[in-house]
Amino acid sequence: MKYLLVFLVVFLVAWRWRSARGLEHHARAQDKATRLAEPTTMVACRRCGVHLPEHDAVPGTHGSYCSAAHRAAAES
Numbered sequence: 001m002k003y004l005l006v007f008l009v010v011f012l013v014a015w016r017w018r019s020a021r022g023l024e025h026h027a028r029a030q031d032k033a034t035r036l037a038e039p040t041t042m043v044a045c046r047r048c049g050v051h052l053p054e055h056d057a058v059p060g061t062h063g064s065y066c067s068a069a070h071r072a073a074a075e076s
Contacts, residue, residue: 047074 041054046063047070057064058071065071 045070047071 042051043054043057043064044051045066047065050066052066058068060071060075
């Protein structure tokens with residue numbers, strides 16, 4: 001009987017600890033989801049017109065391009 005009582009106490013403590021940890025994890029996940037990402041500047045390719053993030057664009061003398069092939073074709 002003594003061992004059953006000890007087992008029950010250990011089980012309840014572990015269950016409460018896991019429940020509290022799960023709620024904390026859920027709260028952090030919600031905070032992360034509610035934060036908004038910073039907007040990215042979009043540019044259009046001077047050759048084909050496709051829009052892409054400015055940091056992915058290939059710079060050229062006449063503007064931004066989506067690839068080195070489009071830059072070479074437009075500037076040749």
